[in-house]
Amino acid sequence: MPSVFSAIIAGDLPGRFVWEDEDVVAFLTIAPVTQGHTLVVPRKEVDQWQDVDEELFDKCTAVSRKIAQAVRAAFDAPRAGFLIAGLEVPHLHMHVFPAYSMGNFDISGAETDPSPESLDEAADKIRTALRNLGHGEFVPA
Structure with a gap:
C-alpha cells in the first residue's frame, strides 16, 4: 500500500x-511548527x-538546503530548522522550517489545524523566494 x-x-x-x-518533491506539511514548514520527500x-541510497539522500539534502535558504528569506527567520524524524509516515521526509527558537524543533507541538489561507500564503512566499x-x-x- 502506498504511503x-x-x-x-x-x-x-x-x-x-x-x-x-x-x-524529489517538497510540499508544505499540514502540521507546521512554524509557518512555512516544508517536507522534502523523495519520489x-x-x-x-x-x-536510502547515498545519491538520493544527497539529492534530498541538497534540495533541503535550497528550501532552507528560501524559508529563511521568505519568513525573515534567523535560522532554518532541519529534522529527520520519520515516525509519522513510513516514507523518508526531511522537515525544513523557519526557526526562531529551540522550541521550534519540537515537532510534537506542531499546529494541528492551520488555516488553508496560512498554508497558501506560506507556499506562495516560498515559491517566490525559490x-x-x-x-x-x-x-x-
Whole structure:
C-alpha cells in the first residue's frame, strides 16, 4: 500500500508543492511548527533514512538546503530548522522550517489545524523566494 506521501506525489491527495524535480518533491506539511514548514520527500518510497541510497539522500539534502535558504528569506527567520524524524509516515521526509527558537524543533507541538489561507500564503512566499534564488525551473506554477 502506498504511503500518504506517495498519494500526494501522485496527485491522489492534495498538496501545496513548492519544489518538483525528477527525484524529489517538497510540499508544505499540514502540521507546521512554524509557518512555512516544508517536507522534502523523495519520489521513491523509502521508509528509513539510513536505507536510502547515498545519491538520493544527497539529492534530498541538497534540495533541503535550497528550501532552507528560501524559508529563511521568505519568513525573515534567523535560522532554518532541519529534522529527520520519520515516525509519522513510513516514507523518508526531511522537515525544513523557519526557526526562531529551540522550541521550534519540537515537532510534537506542531499546529494541528492551520488555516488553508496560512498554508497558501506560506507556499506562495516560498515559491517566490525559490524563484528569486534562481531555482524557478523547479517551482510549480
